[in-house]
Amino acid sequence: MKKDIQPTPPVEDVAIVAVIEEEHQGELEWSIYLFNMKEHEIQTVLVSSSGYGQVDGRDVKTSTLRYFLEDVPKLSFRKIEPIKDDLFVLHNEYWVSFYENGRLLDKKFTFEPGQITQENTIPLPFIGKKGVLIR
Template identity: 35%
Template sequence: MKKDIEIPKVEGVYIAVVNEYNDIYKTQDWNAYIINDKAIDLDMVLIVTSGYSESKTTSVFRKKIDVLPKKSYAKIELIQEDLFALNNTFKVSFFEGNTMFDKTFLFRKNTINLKALQPIPLMQSRGVLVK
């Protein structure tokens, strides 16, 4: 029964939190992105995000992307800096063909900061990446 259920491993899909300039408000913002570094489109991408610590929990945010084309990325949400003191999870589910994939990406508390910036695949930006 349970042992017969095969859960495929997610590869080539990442979550990045990028520090970028907002031209409209003239501010530096932190934005979360989903990155599809695969050679195939992802269908029905569902993302559920939340933050938590021992004493605090944020509300849950949900986002749906009908199709995330191959070798592309999409913005998920703006993240306020106050939330970096919490563990932030991004639960991602999607279809690749007829197969459903699921993975939880975790940014541990205080790991999103300017000192942790690195080049982000497919983006001409620097940010914090979770694979």
């Protein structure tokens, strides 16, 4: 019955991060990472990414890409994908699903248009680089 259904706990201490990888011929290269800031491993991690929005008054939607990251150890990170800066004018959405303590959890993370910029970067834990972090 209804009383037997347990609410899904909120996803905490997991983040999606746009990281400045390096400069290549005077241009910044960005990559998207998953950060596990928990004190324990998360398992069977699946990530789906897509972009959507308007460019020059017309609706634009990117392909949906899916990634299987296996298990992500505690206090660590995994690279998801490189991202081109011409996509920063779109909403860049990442759905993350994983098992934690035998329970399936998921959360949507969205970079808003214009959010991924060098001005919005902060020093990041684990990776020793700068980036834009969303929780």
